[in-house]
Amino acid sequence: MLTVHHLNNSRSQRVLWMLEELGVPYEIERYERNPKTMLAPPSLVKVHPLGKSPVVTDGKATLAESGAILEYLVETYGEGRFSPDAGTPSFLRYRYWMHYAEGSLATPLLLQLVFDQIERKAPFLVRPVAKAISTQVKGMLVTPNLKRHFDYLEGELTEHGPWFAGRSFSAADVQMSFGIEAADARGLLRNRPKLADWLRRIHDRPAYQRALEQGGSYDLGSF
Known part of the structure; x- marks a missing residue:
């Protein structure tokens, strides 16, 4: 099962949206910002060394960076949707x-x-x-x-x-x-x-x- 390591008020909201557009089943692992510093919690470091969101795990793959994640999702699950034809x-x-x-x-x-x-x-x-x-x-x-x-x-x-x-x-x-x-x-x-x-x-x-x-x-x- 694909898991989104989701930080509130963050770029990971885009990943949830893309998954909903694709209709791909997923789970959410939730993290909350520090209310004073607005920084991500240290627990995210266990998922990715930079300790930032978004991070997605899909089987043995761990992916970070919004653009890279969206491209992976569209290429893996899109079946030609949500990306124009190459070369156009x-x-x-x-x-x-x-x-x-x-x-x-x-x-x-x-x-x-x-x-x-x-x-x-x-x-x-x-x-x-x-x-x-x-x-x-x-x-x-x-x-x-x-x-x-x-x-x-x-x-x-x-x-x-x-x-x-x-x-x-x-x-x-x-x-x-x-x-x-x-x-x-x-x-x-x-x-x-x-x-x-x-x-x-x-x-x-x-x-x-x-x-x-x-x-x-x-x-x-x-x-």
């Missing part, structure tokens, strides 16, 4: 978005999260200085970079949509979901109607809703 323009887009989600988009989102946390959690005596530094870095680097990325994504869906690989829903949409949902929780989808519409459509998918029932609370705005 849609497949090139599919492969690109599978890597872009964590290779390009995740970094500025993480930087924004880090600097927001610095502003909120710095010790009281140094908070004004920390906030001043954070505001300057975000203004010079993080915010313009995020705008560039989300303007780009809006344009790509406008020109090539309605899904990221083209006309059909694919695992690339599952892979892109975490970053775009995190952005929506931070108000970054305002005045970006194509992205907002894409987000509504993924939330309406029955498999997405079943995955939420399986995975539990999923609130990226709580970070």
Whole structure:
């Protein structure tokens, strides 16, 4: 039986969603973040040396990294579904978005999260200085970079949509979901109607809703 080592409020929600789309039976091993640090518990190290989620075990195989897991699931269980045909323009887009989600988009989102946390959690005596530094870095680097990325994504869906690989829903949409949902929780989808519409459509998918029932609370705005 395939097992998803599922951490609350994490990228492993994408794995549950992909499995629900595929209709593959699975079990869930649940882990909870430390409520103060929001870090994964040390027990995940027993599954994978990095102690991070998502991790999937399938027989003797242990797989980590969202993109690698989704590709494995589609190649192993998809029977031609959720991936465009190899050699087509849609497949090139599919492969690109599978890597872009964590290779390009995740970094500025993480930087924004880090600097927001610095502003909120710095010790009281140094908070004004920390906030001043954070505001300057975000203004010079993080915010313009995020705008560039989300303007780009809006344009790509406008020109090539309605899904990221083209006309059909694919695992690339599952892979892109975490970053775009995190952005929506931070108000970054305002005045970006194509992205907002894409987000509504993924939330309406029955498999997405079943995955939420399986995975539990999923609130990226709580970070």
